Amino acid sequence: MADTVKLISPIDGSVYAERSIAEDQAVNAAVERARAAQAGWAETSIAARGKYMLAMLEALDSMNDEIVPEIAWQMGRPTRYGGEAGGVRDRASYMVEIAEQALKAVPAANPKDGFRRYVKKEPLGVVMVIAPWNYPYLTAINTIVPALMAGSTVILKHAAQTLLVGERFAKAFEMAGLPKGVFQNLVLNHGQTEKLLASGKIDHVNFTGSVGGGRAIEKAAAGTFMTIGLELGGKDPAYVLPDVKMDHAVASLVDGAFFNTGQCCCGIERIYVHEKVYDEFVEGFIAETKNYVVGNPLDPATTMGPMAQARFADLVREQKAEALRKGATAHVNMKVERDVAGSPYIGPEVLTNVDHQMSVMREENFGPLVGIMKVRNDEEAIALMNDSPFGLTASIWTTDTDHAVAIGDRVDTGTIFMNRCDYLDPALVWTGVKDTGKGAALSAIGYDSLTRPKSYHLREEI
Known part of the structure; x- marks a missing residue:
């Protein structure tokens, strides 16, 4: 197993960044931190979670002058386009804005005297985001922010081609004061990723990438009964x-x-x-x-x-x-x-x-x-x-x-x-059919993909 991941810049073929792959012990510790932090995070009000998200966006904005050339060095997009800050803010802010309404309990359609009946939207637990390199901030934010707003904790594994993006997210959340363990960035190889998914310790995974990668995710997660979101190929x-x-x-x-x-x-x-x-x-x-x-x-x-x-x-x-x-x-x-x-x-x-x-x-x-x-x-x-x-x-x-x-x-x-x-x-659900994958991101429907329904059937008159 390789000890490091090398990011080869398409600009000149040089090694732009090199990072150590997390040891298995560190991966297990990160998952345990995420699990331990999740209960307290779920008890945090939606409004308070939103303040952390907006503070994270401010922190990312403060780094944008450094992020833009980093994107160019990592995956080749011209600096003249100014990076992804505007789109990241639009998507994340919208998901924060609609969270209270989207996560509200849904009352039964046919009220009955003497009963209170409704469905709550519970957080999934520990969510893993496996993000791609082509829009490294925009694609990651599609799941990171709504998963956190829904009360889950998040582990990010970013593409090797855009290693520094995960670090930027981690730094931004640290600057925002997010509680420890609620968001973590890990550098993993494919084997470690598959092992972690097969462990049953992850409750939901969202993957954006190739059709082959999506099949590998489903194979690794088989038998764990975790939920899966896949955005794969397009034509x-x-x-x-x-x-x-x-x-x-x-x-x-x-x-x-x-x-x-x-x-x-x-x-x-x-x-x-x-x-x-x-x-x-x-x-x-x-x-x-x-x-x-x-x-x-x-x-x-x-x-x-x-x-x-x-x-x-x-x-x-x-x-x-x-x-x-x-x-x-x-x-x-x-x-x-x-x-x-x-x-x-x-x-x-x-x-x-x-x-x-x-x-x-x-x-x-x-x-x-x-x-x-x-x-x-x-x-x-x-x-x-x-x-x-x-x-x-x-x-x-x-x-x-x-x-x-x-x-x-x-x-x-x-x-x-x-x-x-x-x-x-972001107000419309992002989804696909056929080999493009399954699941839904963004909009109120995206929150349904990042929560589980829990029914309450309460008889108040006996």
Whole structure:
């Protein structure tokens, strides 16, 4: 078993950070602290818990000037975008704001004289968050804050690619004065993580990552009866209709496909365009894509940094090469320094003459590569959007809201967007279907996933 985890920066291949893996004794001690702290934390009022969360946000904000370049060094996102502080604050603040109402006991729908009957929402206990590197603060906060607000304690295991994020969270909670043991950050390898899940000492795990990772989580947790939340792969489609506002659609979908070098859970990976506006859309999309500046993410001029790891970029190169062999046309062919096999630097690419026999239209690439297909009508577009093992989001581009809803009702996905994409609204539940996983995050429904129901049937008249 390796003694340390090394964080290799995609900027230059250097070791940016190295941390010791927690000893098994330290892991067990952390779980015991979490269990011991949980009872007292559950007795803390929701209002008081909320004050700790808001204080934690203030602490994170105070570190943002350091966090932004850290993100660039760890996973490659350009510093010009300013990190994730705004989104973290929006999501966390909303979940704090709705906690009192969302966690209220639910009275029985049919009152009966002489009885008091209701369902309380109890904390799950010890919640483990296994967070990914692509949006290292935003994805983690989706579970950390509502789990703590619901009265559970939290153990965070962050991705090796973003080791420092867990430390930032731990420091922010320490600055907020959070009671000891309520939140803890651990550096673990895969074997330790699986062992901990199999131990029965964790009550709920939330994992964001690959489909393979999700299967490993379920296998490790088998027989423990813990609850599990999984946000896994995506192959999110867009459908552009003839009545679209073209300039808005082009700019939004280019950003949705290529922001964060395409490393977005709900990023656009395939686009279906009605034949009436196909040529105009493709022309505008290609022109907008050519405006990207690929390079060192610490340079303010850079609008697209490297992918987090070279192997991720190589997967994108393989999908592009396969599509070209099968007859696709590449339109951008941007000259990017160090864009060679084995390098994380890669330019954005737009493919046409694609079909669903090509992996680029059905298999996740999680990178800056998008295929655009011409369709004749809604029926063809819907069939193609549903021809995927994934279902996180789908976006529809039209000026007719009722038409968008009618199409959305027939698309197998967790979220339907109209005239926007690649966005998460904390007031709406974040969920998926098929191989995208199971469970629900954010909104009042997210609290239901982080609590257990307990019924009270009280006879007051005898």
